[in-house]
Amino acid sequence: MNQTKVIITDKLTKRFGGFTAVDAICFEVTKGEIFGFLGANGAGKTTAMRMLCGLSFPTSGKAMVAGFDVYKENEKIKQNIGYMSQKFSLYEDLTVKENMQLYGGIYGKSNAFIKQKTESILTELDIKKEANVLVKSLPLGWKQKLAFAVAIFHEPEIVFLDEPTGGVDPVARREFWNMIYNAAATGVTVFVTTHYMDEAEYCNRVSIMVDGKIEALDTPHQLKQTYNAGSMDDVFLKLARKAVRTGD
Amino acid sequence: MNTIINQEGNYNPPPLGDGGMDAVVVKNISKTYGKKKEVQALNNISFSVNPGELFGIIGPDGAGKTSLFRILTTLLLADEGAATVDGFDVVKDYKAIRKRVGYMPGRFSLYQDLTVEENLNFFATIFNTSIEENYDLIKDIYVQIEPFKKRKAGKLSGGMKQKLALSCALIHRPSVLFLDEPTTGVDAVSRKEFWEMLRRLKDQGITILVSTPYMDEAGLCDRVALIQKGKIMSIDSPEAIVNAFPYPLLAVKSVNMLPLLNELKLYDGLKDAYVFGEYHHAVLKNDNAVTGLKEYLEAKNFSVEINPVRPNIEDCFMMLMKSVSSEAQKQDV
CATH class of the missing domain: 3.30.70.100 (Alpha-Beta Plaits)
Structure with missing residues (x-):
């Protein structure tokens, strides 16, 4: 197995005035890994993710993402990662095909690449008939799958998924995780947040943030043993209940 | 039928409408959207909710949960069918219903530039009551945000916004409370706390209809309706639904x-x-x-x-989804 580290953080910290949102977090993510990034609302997940995506400069500490430094090479990071959130990912008033052309174009891909990749996604998702349909008219489960395909359209090293499956029906949710597995098998690293604790079980490793710090990081199996818990839900409750600060 | 607002401070619900004793009755409600009615949000839905029941509407996004809540809170007209809340007709008696229900929409809908206290005062005043009069009902919830009462609602965290919205929905002592996806996007710990609050409200005799996409929350309801693509696939106690697998x-x-x-x-x-x-x-x-x-x-x-x-509710939901869609396919052939 390839042991390349695609994310390395060392005491990564972000302060807003006197408030330490992310408090000296240290972890590494291996290429092709599905890494679950959990935490209660307000634990600092979003702030940490924004730093890793090159959208926000850390106050102190170090981080390398896809081989690039978050301070000096944040533009390079953006070119080498994909991002998808439940709240926004696709343009509803563009067609399926237009969305792919737009994202391909933004990432500077050639017309030939875009054409070939578009075809392969339409085939893979079995949505050839819907290629020229506006995204807003697609069922939610399809949109989510399409959004994921678009997030990795430019073949990034890492894809960040911020609560990708919120509100999706249980069958579509499982189909979505199937896509995640397939992507990881091709070497894409998946960094994912979720409020569904059963999904934490599908990750290779899981970190749990509490009050800006990473309180636990291990395989789901090992976490359950360490915290003497029957499920990841129990592990999460045991850790998150320790939180002092509240809210988003 | 005029003295709908209860001025006493103790729980003493006003007389019901003439549509029967159930807290909520939905009969053959359908709702479509679009010029050609191409989007079927609700497809011939019927159910009823007993007084004092904690009733869950469980289903994914796009199942029709919000349309249903908006029809029952008299904010949207159904295409077909009829419904009553506390015996009042949702079309004819909409004024009576608005006075006696509490509604917490899925999207945060309070005044962002008013403070916590101002928002609560505002809603109390609109319903011709005061915070003091009904403080005992919201106390449990409100004490958690009271330290921030001078803060603007727009500056609150997600969890605090949720508590304020619930306080505002309760300030006039509604007899029926509608909560549209109150726990969406909320972490597992806060979700547990929120459901504990709902249990305590139920103990006060308030009928609660709550919608959620989280299947694991079904077990916390007295009865649930599993809804998908505008249709109810099953209605029963969570226990009975599981036993019927x-x-x-x-x-x-x-x-x-x-x-x-x-x-x-x-x-x-x-x-x-x-x-x-x-x-x-x-x-x-x-x-x-x-x-x-x-x-x-x-x-x-x-x-x-x-x-x-x-099996748990998620197993049941998937089983029902698949049997519904294979039936639909048979009908298409």
Whole structure:
């Protein structure tokens, strides 16, 4: 197995005035890994993710993402990662095909690449008939799958998924995780947040943030043993209940 | 029928309308959107909710939950069908209903530039009451945000906004409370706390209709309606829905989970198989298939752990979804 580290953080910290949102977090993510990034609302997940995506400069500490430094090479990071959130990912008033052309174009891909990749996604998702349909008219489960395909359209090293499956029906949710597995098998690293604790079980490793710090990081199996818990839900409750600060 | 507002401070619901004793009755409600009515949000829905019941509407986004809530809170007209709340008709008696229900929409809808206290005062005043009069009802919830009462609502965290919205929805002592996806996007700890608050409100005699996409919350309701694509697939107590699961269900685990799932799907006696946390769930056709499964997998060189498990609501939901869609396919042919 390839042991390349695609994310390395060392005491990564972000302060807003006197408030330490992310408090000296240290972890590494291996290429092709599905890494679950959990935490209660307000634990600092979003702030940490924004730093890793090159959208926000850390106050102190170090981080390398896809081989690039978050301070000096944040533009390079953006070119080498994909991002998808439940709240926004696709343009509803563009067609399926237009969305792919737009994202391909933004990432500077050639017309030939875009054409070939578009075809392969339409085939893979079995949505050839819907290629020229506006995204807003697609069922939610399809949109989510399409959004994921678009997030990795430019073949990034890492894809960040911020609560990708919120509100999706249980069958579509499982189909979505199937896509995640397939992507990881091709070497894409998946960094994912979720409020569904059963999904934490599908990750290779899981970190749990509490009050800006990473309180636990291990395989789901090992976490359950360490915290003497029957499920990841129990592990999460045991850790998150320790939180002092509240809210988003 | 004029003295709808209760001025006494103790719980003493005003007289009901003439549409019967149930807290909520929905009869054959349908709702479509679009010029050509191409989007069917609700498709001939009927159910009723008993007074004092904690009733869950469980379904994914786009199932029709919000349309249903907006019809019952008199904010949207149905295309067809009828509904009453506390015996009042949602069309004819909309004014009476608005005075006696509390509604917490899915999207935060309070005044962002008013403070916590100002928002609560505003809603109390609109309903011709005061914070003091009904303080006992919201106390549990409001004390948690009271330290921030001078803060603008727009500056609150998600969890605090949720508590303020619930306080505002309760300030006039509604007899029926509608909560549209109050726990969406909320972490597991806060979700648990929110449901504990709902139980306490139920103990005060308030009827609660709550919608959620989280299947695990179904077990916290007295009864639930499982809804998908505008249709109710099942209505019953969570216990009864689980008991009605018609097939043997097994949890299967091995070192290599992905190949295991593929192999399971090829098994003759299999109805369905899908990932379920650290296990795969295998729905089998009958008891013979259960006995044969271990042998089958061991013949394929899997060393497996197999345990019979009790289905949960998510298993039931998927089973119902699949049987509904295969029925629909039969009708298309």
